[in-house]
Amino acid sequence: ASQVLTCLEDFEKRAKEILPKTVFDYYRSGADGEQTLRDNLAAYSRWRLRPRVLRDVSKVSTSVQVLGAQLVSPVAVGATGFHCMAHPEGELASARACAASGTLMMVSTFSTKSLEDVFKAATGSPCWFQLYVQQDQDATEQLVRRAERAGYTALVLTVDTPYVGRRLDDVRNRFVLPSHLRLCNFKEDDTIHGVGPTQNDSAFALFVKQSLNPSLAWEHVHWLRSITSLPIILKGILTAEDAREAVNYGVDGILVSNHGARQLDGVLSTLDALPEVVAAVSGRIEVYIDGGVQRGTDVLKALALGAQAVFIGRPVLWGLAVNGENGVRQVLELLQDELSLAMAFSGCRTVKEITPDLLTRTSYL
Amino acid sequence: ASQVLTCLEDFEKRAKEILPKTVFDYYRSGADGEQTLRDNLAAYSRWRLRPRVLRDVSKVSTSVQVLGAQLVSPVAVGATGFHCMAHPEGELASARACAASGTLMMVSTFSTKSLEDVFKAATGSPCWFQLYVQQDQDATEQLVRRAERAGYTALVLTVDTPYVGRRLDDVRNRFVLPSHLRLCNFKEDDTIHGVGPTQNDSAFALFVKQSLNPSLAWEHVHWLRSITSLPIILKGILTAEDAREAVNYGVDGILVSNHGARQLDGVLSTLDALPEVVAAVSGRIEVYIDGGVQRGTDVLKALALGAQAVFIGRPVLWGLAVNGENGVRQVLELLQDELSLAMAFSGCRTVKEITPDLLTRTSYL
Amino acid sequence: ASQVLTCLEDFEKRAKEILPKTVFDYYRSGADGEQTLRDNLAAYSRWRLRPRVLRDVSKVSTSVQVLGAQLVSPVAVGATGFHCMAHPEGELASARACAASGTLMMVSTFSTKSLEDVFKAATGSPCWFQLYVQQDQDATEQLVRRAERAGYTALVLTVDTPYVGRRLDDVRNRFVLPSHLRLCNFKEDDTIHGVGPTQNDSAFALFVKQSLNPSLAWEHVHWLRSITSLPIILKGILTAEDAREAVNYGVDGILVSNHGARQLDGVLSTLDALPEVVAAVSGRIEVYIDGGVQRGTDVLKALALGAQAVFIGRPVLWGLAVNGENGVRQVLELLQDELSLAMAFSGCRTVKEITPDLLTRTSYL
Amino acid sequence: ASQVLTCLEDFEKRAKEILPKTVFDYYRSGADGEQTLRDNLAAYSRWRLRPRVLRDVSKVSTSVQVLGAQLVSPVAVGATGFHCMAHPEGELASARACAASGTLMMVSTFSTKSLEDVFKAATGSPCWFQLYVQQDQDATEQLVRRAERAGYTALVLTVDTPYVGRRLDDVRNRFVLPSHLRLCNFKEDDTIHGVGPTQNDSAFALFVKQSLNPSLAWEHVHWLRSITSLPIILKGILTAEDAREAVNYGVDGILVSNHGARQLDGVLSTLDALPEVVAAVSGRIEVYIDGGVQRGTDVLKALALGAQAVFIGRPVLWGLAVNGENGVRQVLELLQDELSLAMAFSGCRTVKEITPDLLTRTSYL
Numbered sequence A, B, C, D: 001a002s003q004v005l006t007c008l009e010d011f012e013k014r015a016k017e018i019l020p021k022t023v024f025d026y027y028r029s030g031a032d033g034e035q036t037l038r039d040n041l042a043a044y045s046r047w048r049l050r051p052r053v054l055r056d057v058s059k060v061s062t063s064v065q066v067l068g069a070q071l072v073s074p075v076a077v078g079a080t081g082f083h084c085m086a087h088p089e090g091e092l093a094s095a096r097a098c099a100a101s102g103t104l105m106m107v108s109t110f111s112t113k114s115l116e117d118v119f120k121a122a123t124g125s126p127c128w129f130q131l132y133v134q135q136d137q138d139a140t141e142q143l144v145r146r147a148e149r150a151g152y153t154a155l156v157l158t159v160d161t162p163y164v165g166r167r168l169d170d171v172r173n174r175f176v177l178p179s180h181l182r183l184c185n186f187k188e189d190d191t192i193h194g195v196g197p198t199q200n201d202s203a204f205a206l207f208v209k210q211s212l213n214p215s216l217a218w219e220h221v222h223w224l225r226s227i228t229s230l231p232i233i234l235k236g237i238l239t240a241e242d243a244r245e246a247v248n249y250g251v252d253g254i255l256v257s258n259h260g261a262r263q264l265d266g267v268l269s270t271l272d273a274l275p276e277v278v279a280a281v282s283g284r285i286e287v288y289i290d291g292g293v294q295r296g297t298d299v300l301k302a303l304a305l306g307a308q309a310v311f312i313g314r315p316v317l318w319g320l321a322v323n324g325e326n327g328v329r330q331v332l333e334l335l336q337d338e339l340s341l342a343m344a345f346s347g348c349r350t351v352k353e354i355t356p357d358l359l360t361r362t363s364y365l
């Protein structure tokens, strides 16, 4: 119990000991053969750092501007559902930890605390709302209005989820949301315990199915652009072609993401997709990345390849499981400290100084 | 026993528990060091998918035309011998499952139910007959005539089997066809239990030896073309040179295959051979592939590289062993579902939309 | 005990059970970290075969001409010392097996039967004598004269052994030649049991040291060329530069070899070195290879890259350990059968038809 | 106990048995995920040797000139702190072993014997002093003056340590310098046991923090150049850009180093960095390397890529742990013997003959 947690892997190991197997598996899993899940991590080890020395690094600032807001660090919290499975305080604890660490939090449509309460817990620290376009367009618009009213500063439209991916452990475990939890952004009778046939799993499946929209298309982006003046970010773009299209549709940012490898196994790792997206966008809008970030040097590499910020998904859940708000805070600060030290060792005093010549691609390993 | 079968590997694991070791080994084995056996699978992981998003994928059709016939899906059943070792109903069960799933079945010369009975079990669903050119040319013609009469819509000439490959487990297990089974496309006194010396294995070896023709050459293709008007497909071509020759000889299709890595170990994986064959043929005839297909994304990759359809060998046998006709059907439908979902996640609503830019080659892994 | 030996690895496993550990280790070991030992094998798996089909392969001939002599197969026995450690009949058994299989045998300077007796055991089948240039030039000339008189048809000068390589297991095992064995090409009082200090290992080390000549240089090739009219082959060349020099010095063949990875760890695998040697020589003299050959397809690959013949070292010792003369014969015939079948499957009816387009280089694995 | 130590890995294994776990871990560890630690070793296996034969190698000289001094071998001892944790005689034993083997020793700022005593123990054999620029510039100048007075012939300024790297095992073990040891280049009340709060670890951390200077910049090189006429070497440069800068600042040598992978995980292996540094410097000053050298062939490869000498860190500590002065001597002589033999097998009689064409880069492994 008193074992020191020295890195994000240590948090995962500890969380595995603490969480029920079905919950841990749900959080950890990737789709099908998990090739992309492994590759999201491995992609970082295919780059080596070329550090510069003898620059005065007594002061290192990790601060960045993201959509005009100044953040303490380029490491932010990505949208993951169901935080209350990891800790009773769920998204509230996560939001408080973000505020305490000066970090941005992206709140999921599928949060187990209401978007309004989560926003309040963040006490003024910036929050973005991750949006799934529902089959019911009015219901979708309601979510947008609530996010606007609550004070969210951006909408993150997830574009890689017309259906739910197949995660084999969840099939084996017959995973369902524990019965005492609610999806708090939906009305009581909308939730998974109130609809569908009597078996829990069908209700859950049915609910998720209705919440996702397989018709999701560029025209929904157009529609969303027309009903809100909040900045819009597309989450889940992996190609130059779609990145160019996104710019044409007037969105404000792209989050290069494969949904933590949970949707289509075999897609490019996000780090492998990043350079083509950055090149296609060529500075016209901001580009972010998520997937497999575990170390300060991972952040450094993503930034050197053109990401403006980096989002982490699972590590937040491990922190939450290990120690609630404090656990999330430890995770965030560990990563910030690692980044800060890695910048110093690389001769980068500001994020601006993190440039592509810091990296060299390996063929080996 | 009530364990969920979530993917084709799960079927293989279950089959391994159920089948006698010698039978499982016979089905599973590749030639010699099994390098190509592993490579047939690994080749698929050397490509990554570049999925396109925000295309309305509420409707996905996996349907394809193969030699003019419309199929529900590009996943078909390849020719494998001895289905009755896996399940008493053998090829009849497989044929019924194909019919139920809207899939094409390729019936082996070495089936343990007669080609006529298998065809009938398929109840009108398309069947192709896989032909070995026997040393006895008249006997070969007889098989062709029976296939024509029965209603088969194509002949698949296997060209990679002038001899039987060496599979070390079979040598170690002294594998022979179980004595209660018959090769039903041969007359009683032709079969392995009726010829040769008294020891079973010699009789079996002798029989197979006589059934295969080491003189097999392009002139046999010429001869076959001259005696039948059925479409002819060459199964077992792995090079551009032979593909061009095949076109010259007027065949209707090429099945890129290394016989499930059972003949010559060290040959190219089929997925690595596919592009050069597709390029050489340049649309003049259809090109198919088999070998190592295990996932919907494997099918997607083969199609993106130019295959018109994909055949599976061993997975059918695992399905058969696990649950007879229903097991085969589950295997086929699992693969179809995976393909359909993978298409949706890739932004492909029809098979036509599966194009080469969906893929990128990796150097790593 | 009655386990079937299906491939050369099986012979190695069996030999390991049979032989004393120090002997097995002596035979098996490579120098230092054994990187090249592993790489000699791995290099073969970096090439894939592109087989041609539909060529009448009812008749396949593996026969080759080597230095003008017709051999049944391109697989010959390479020089390895101390056969009597594996089996009491030692080199006599090996020579008889070669004769029975129609194979050439290369006899080591360090044979434990006299070169004359070994030659007689081969009963007319071609033998080459492997020569170490001793520090004592007269002694060296004596060996040449004896080889000429006995009937050897070529001299193979080993050029990679100015010193003995460090094989760590031998150091750990304090390996010495068992006391009942003699190096039969040396006079009694020359042998390791008759010289040096009282401890066996020093005597052995001292003896080997005196037998090898660290001054070995191109002038010794010149000298050897001047004192004999037998064909001369240089064994142990790994570069184009040295290959060109060898042609200039008027030798008749080059054996691309790294001494079974027993001398300098980290050198190129022999298969990786072969192409540059073949290119440098460009047909002016014959080129052979040894090192890591374990399968028929390995032979095929070496021939496709330009080798005229292939020598095997350790597999002969495993055969000898397992079953004396018969064991060696089984090893040789297994490899010949595998080669013959691999040729058939590749569409090569004669060794001439084995051309470079049969191969493609992999980047993966 | 009487097990033979055949190679440097054997020394590491033995040391692991002998040393307390916290000490062994401290010596062995690399930063964070230890990717670079593994890569420092692996980089050597990405090159293969192309040995030349038939050059008279009866006499091989490993001797080199380093900054004008003639050394018996290009293998020298690199700066590592805290030798007294491995053996009571600490740096004195190491220095004596260097003298006995004709090798140069680089003494760490953090030695546990005073720099004066270590120099004396070396009895005239050349010593370099490794310098950390302290936060207190006067204290730094004092160290320079003491090194000059003592007789050191060069100053090695470590430029990769503005902070201490995170080595996870040390965090887990809460590593501190054992209380009976002193950092003997510092005044009693400077040492880790005399400053800071009562807990040892804080005192240690605080001490190290004060000893390192995060402001370290090119102007310190300028300053150092201005206060001493000793040759200056920069230790820790990994890029062409910094190498060119180093030449501009008038230093006399560059030691390509990543601090044994203990600072920033994910940086290039030193062998991968060497060629660009050598090219950038193009002969104007000397270039050395350290990190992962374990075999004679590693030294050969580093020299072939342009290093003038090679430093070893951990292997010295393993030798020290195993057998004090004699252990270090064994380590040094083993490596020299391996180098000498490797040169002979490569056809290199002098270090000058070790040229780039001796190497070929592999893509595999």
Ligand SMILES: Cc1cc2nc3c(=O)[nH]c(=O)nc-3n(C[C@H](O)[C@H](O)[C@H](O)COP(=O)(O)O)c2cc1C
Residues within 6 Å of the ligand: A026, A027, A028, A040, A078, A079, A080, A081, A108, A109, A110, A130, A158, A235, A257, A258, A259, A260, A261, A262, A290, A291, A292, A293, A311, A312, A313, A314, A315
């Ligand atoms: C358990 C879990 C739940 C997730 N839920 C959502 C979600 O509700 N909405 C969304 O857009 N992405 C969701 N994602 C994807 C994450 O936003 C993010 O893309 C991914 O986790 C990043 O990879 P990482 O976990 O390797 O850091 C989820 C991911 C996980 C692991």
Ligand SMILES: Cc1cc2nc3c(=O)[nH]c(=O)nc-3n(C[C@H](O)[C@H](O)[C@H](O)COP(=O)(O)O)c2cc1C
Residues within 6 Å of the ligand: B026, B027, B028, B040, B078, B079, B080, B081, B108, B109, B110, B130, B158, B235, B257, B258, B259, B260, B261, B262, B290, B291, B292, B293, B311, B312, B313, B314, B315
């Ligand atoms: C047990 C078994 C029996 C086979 N029998 C035949 C056969 O009778 N005729 C034939 O042309 N191919 C035969 N094949 C090869 C298959 O048609 C097909 O090429 C191969 O199985 C595809 O690889 P997969 O098993 O990895 O899907 C057989 C394959 C297996 C595994």
Ligand SMILES: Cc1cc2nc3c(=O)[nH]c(=O)nc-3n(C[C@H](O)[C@H](O)[C@H](O)COP(=O)(O)O)c2cc1C
Residues within 6 Å of the ligand: C026, C027, C028, C040, C078, C079, C080, C081, C108, C109, C110, C130, C158, C235, C257, C258, C259, C260, C261, C262, C290, C291, C292, C293, C311, C312, C313, C314, C315
């Ligand atoms: C136990 C052993 C003894 C050997 N003795 C000799 C020898 O006396 N003379 C020689 O030129 N090569 C000798 N070699 C090298 C072989 O001729 C040959 O180059 C090598 O064994 C080929 O590699 P393989 O063992 O992987 O087939 C020996 C090799 C082994 C394994």
Ligand SMILES: Cc1cc2nc3c(=O)[nH]c(=O)nc-3n(C[C@H](O)[C@H](O)[C@H](O)COP(=O)(O)O)c2cc1C
Residues within 6 Å of the ligand: D026, D027, D028, D040, D078, D079, D080, D081, D108, D109, D110, D130, D158, D235, D257, D258, D259, D260, D261, D262, D290, D291, D292, D293, D311, D312, D313, D314, D315
């Ligand atoms: C235990 C240990 C202590 C070290 N202490 C110092 C030091 O005090 N000053 C320094 O410049 N480098 C130090 N280094 C780095 C070494 O000088 C050298 O760069 C590194 O050990 C070379 O890698 P190797 O250990 O793989 O040979 C230390 C390394 C180790 C392993």
